[in-house]
Amino acid sequence: MFRSPFPDVAVPDATIPQHVLGGAAARGDAPALIDGRTGQTVTYAHLAYQVERLSAGLAEAGLRPGDVLAIFSPNTLLYPVVFHAALAAGATVTTVNALATPTDLASQLHDSKARFLVTVSPFLDRVTASQTQIPVFVCDQAEGYRSVSELLASTAPAPVVDLDPATAVATLPYSSGTTGVAKGVMLTHRNIVANVEQAQVPISYADDDRVIAILPFFHIYGLTVLMNMVLARGGALVILPRFDLAEFLGALAAHKVTRAMVAPPVVLALAKHPSVADYDLSALDVVFSGAAPLDGDLAAACAARLGCAVQQGYGMTELSPVTHAQPYGAQQNKAGSIGPLLPNTEARVVDVATGTDAGVGESGELLIRGPQVMLGYLGRPDETAATIDADGWLHTGDLGMVDADGDWYILDRVKELIKYKGYQVPPAELEAVLLNHPGIADAAVIAGHDADGEEIPHAFVVAATGSALTASDVIEYVSGRVAPYKKVRAVTFVDAIPKSASGKILRKDLRATL
Template structure:
């Protein structure tokens, strides 16, 4: 961590780049347009002046509504540089949802991509519009900012409950970038990252954007996700590192489309946002034997980082790795609140410099999640092995209660994905009068295959304890997921409700 108490995330990211002035910082995957580090610095300064001229002051919330683009980091770093707090928004949300989130965040200004102006036009706040091909003028401003000042307002996924505004400070963002960079090797010649992850998500904003720009590594930015376009970008720009979410990692390991592209430049596939099972990792390694797969664990509330796995540690593949530097964790028995020894499952608690400041305007939820000693109660079920590797089993709230036993959907999903005829899978609870709940597998089959429900249930029952067996199967065309790749289980439960009432 920097010693300067007035360090801000923009200064941290852009410092020490004089020798990289003419080197690529951001590249548009679609057009090939490149912004050098010098141009990035000039662009940030120009937007800083624009924000100050319309009245943005320290502590003001500025909402950013945009797809991934080379302008996204500019808007983010300019906002935090003048002391503003950047609130991100999924640009695909409706105008009504945008209004609700803007009001909850207390947004006083909005930076919006031209295409999405209609969604925020009725908010009654000043708009800064990102136009296509916008030319940027040079300028500079100064603002005294402290490490403890808020820098970003990101919303938790809300896949199992109401989404909450997570307030992250400059200290949080800088610490996360420093810790993530320290978890891997130094910058290697020819290193190029591909940003497929949405930049409005903590994974894309912090782990990809902040960390890699601070390291001086060029980032190729995809405006939206398309699998074959991603493969084409890897080939065209000789991508070496691609951070992904599990559904895309699964596709890399299984999709026949991969064979049409030259992906020989790839050195590492990263995965976060949800657990990645050993079976999925093995499928990737079979297809890409020279590529390393690195899995990490973190939450929006921990600025996306808590632990990172060593891709060379084959013995512990499937784990989330060792804790990041300056990070503490313990596993707590949910019933008694006592710490548990290795190899016993409980709730994961985290402590360190990346833990959020608060939930915006929600002191009760903040107190329930971060205790008086600063421990973040993650709500995730997991355990440490004897070597200190962390294994994340599932969300506690998502466990299926079968006759008093707890069944983790993520474990069954990883197993199902190892089936050659399964393209994607999710497991949800299905109400049962005798058992309380039974595991229901929602399956996306490979096109033209003969796999049926009995085949799915037998495949699982041959490999798990009796109480973990899949008892029901449903086939659909696609598993609903959030922009960050998490399964939208509530939607699946709603889809099965009419069936459960028959």
């Protein structure tokens, strides 16, 4: 068993709004939320006021402790207000992917037993198509729908709620976990509060930080590491509804952003896209990557171009989400490492074939135990038991390794490993090699099959503009840089690699094309 090199932190016995926004009113006119497009700013004092008034408005509209409220929206200035107001009223918030189809939305609303839905008018076509029968509120204005601004005008007293932070489910994001269809991940107030305090040790936000928020708040990375961690420390969130490179770069420059919490595709753009040179990014102190593995060479290229630190961490929805992070201000972070374990966190590495514990420098499935481990999957006791064992260890489904210094590495998903003639080939390793080719803009590798039906590494490649790259060129390039059994043996050129909103490669979509 491995433990964090950091001393344990105290986990406050508080709800998320109490912990994150407890000092908001006292911060007065300090900026809390900034619209990255317009510059519209919400101060901490006004944020505290809005949360208090909206919690009263929601309670007056019928929201009760234990109810579930769904948020189906891109990042907006009102998203944190709705989230914290619902929690302050004692409800659970289920966050819906902004790209959800009507079927996806209907399924999540049904499974979570949501009683209210908060959305935006451009999403109402999908809300209508989902045929939901629950009350719907809009963050803007739409004929026939009550608005959040109407609820904010409530003069009713704010609800006073008594709940146990250790057992009350605060948020219910949906995740496919290590296997299967999307499931509701029950995260308590204590899970999130603990992770806010744990992750602050290496990430180390300050009250003068300005942090770009392009990661969606509906995703646990954006919810915890952006929304809640930044607000808990008094920093300012510069909010954009989606990632657009020009808009992103413009917001970084205009608002003197100091931290960019992103996913690997954004690091790739910062390292390679020519338009980056057109913007003054001198205020940027750290680019921090999560949600998917970041290659060390790509991180170094981005750092050299921007003149700032490029770091990464690791987590998953079921872990609230952070378990590892490279420390802020460290003189040197190891290439490809996700850093040490967070405080209060224990880990094991278990051999995939034998189930025995592996040691330093040996790979195996990563197991995690700590206060950030979810309560379980909503209504799925069997799947919960398959993920969290009797001793409280959460089985991540990720292949990991720790070195003698206590720095960790994620090699790939256990289930994504390609078995070529009995050898294990991690797709992420081959993707890192491919992305270092100047003629390749993006790439993904999955398990394809040869004429005999045996698994082989199959690369999907997006050629850089003007590149005359051929499949033979790609195969030859990789073969000179990896062990013979790891060579790419088939190549398909595509216009884009399908990815989730958090930046994870949608390998199932690629498999469907073969």
